[in-house]
Amino acid sequence: MSDISTLGYVVLNVSDLDQWESFATDILGLQVGQRTDNSISLRMDEREQNILLERGTADDLAALGWEFDTFEALREYVDELRAKDVNVIECDGQVTQSRKAERVFYCIDPEGLRHEFFTGPKIAPLSKPFRSKVLVSGFETGRLGVGHTFCIAQDYPGAVKFATEKLGLRLSDYIRDSETFPGVTVDATFLHSATGRHHSIGLAYMPFPKKMHHLMVQVKSLDDVGLAFDRVRKAGVPVVMEIGHHPNDGMVSFYCAAPSGFAIEFGWGGLVIDDSTWNVRTYSQLDDWGHQQPGK
Numbered sequence: 001m002s003d004i005s006t007l008g009y010v011v012l013n014v015s016d017l018d019q020w021e022s023f024a025t026d027i028l029g030l031q032v033g034q035r036t037d038n039s040i041s042l043r044m045d046e047r048e049q050n051i052l053l054e055r056g057t058a059d060d061l062a063a064l065g066w067e068f069d070t071f072e073a074l075r076e077y078v079d080e081l082r083a084k085d086v087n088v089i090e091c092d093g094q095v096t097q098s099r100k101a102e103r104v105f106y107c108i109d110p111e112g113l114r115h116e117f118f119t120g121p122k123i124a125p126l127s128k129p130f131r132s133k134v135l136v137s138g139f140e141t142g143r144l145g146v147g148h149t150f151c152i153a154q155d156y157p158g159a160v161k162f163a164t165e166k167l168g169l170r171l172s173d174y175i176r177d178s179e180t181f182p183g184v185t186v187d188a189t190f191l192h193s194a195t196g197r198h199h200s201i202g203l204a205y206m207p208f209p210k211k212m213h214h215l216m217v218q219v220k221s222l223d224d225v226g227l228a229f230d231r232v233r234k235a236g237v238p239v240v241m242e243i244g245h246h247p248n249d250g251m252v253s254f255y256c257a258a259p260s261g262f263a264i265e266f267g268w269g270g271l272v273i274d275d276s277t278w279n280v281r282t283y284s285q286l287d288d289w290g291h292q293q294p295g296k
Helices: 017-028 071-083 093-098 156-166 222-235
Strands: 006-014 031-035 039-043 051-055 060-067 103-108 114-119 148-152 170-181 184-192 201-205 212-219 239-245 252-257 263-268 281-283
Touching (some): 006 114, 006 148, 017 222, 060 148, 071 114
Parallel strands (some): 006 051, 060 114, 212 263
Antiparallel strands (some): 039 051, 148 212, 170 184, 252 263
């Protein structure tokens, strides 16, 4: 089966574009590429768009954009999905244009999550380089993709099966933690794509009202994590978890509340997997240190 290269973009359905624009640029350090009455393109690098905000009422994840290096690889992948009885549809011109890509297909998984498959991301002109208002380094994107999402599955075993057996994502590891959150056992599976970011998606069943628990963006400097944490506190953005370290992906990060109610993980130092040497492990805790909930 053709391999997904990486998680190339994320589409979010948001109710307050103005609040999101301020949060994304002044707190997280992204750049607005384009704004319309009903959408905002957010940039993290040389691409015209890495995250798309679409006006709506869900305030949740709307789509994951899985990238392929060539149209031939994308076409082969779509044919293989259809052979597995997955209903894959090519997006119309309006959607393809909004994704700033050459070709886009999509399917809906059993959890109702929209997976988009694309090739040909648009690169911004040299006259319009990526510039952040606040970062001292930059975002860790490129071949590793936009970051990762951590999604909530009502049928957790079924969601993992679809992601591995249908989508072809690769198993990174597991975390089964019954101590971090009193009365709640977190059972999570982490999955990666061909370019090896430790995980492009995590799946779990846990009490949470949205499809997505958090979106992670990664920076190239640990200083940028500390500076962002200071900005969050100064601006009064709710901190979900303070700075800490995950044992499985090696990320040093903190979590804050986005305007839509899910969390943003802002991190540095995540592992890149080499499948030829990687061993799948099961961890018993979410965090090695830190990541305390404020006031606890």
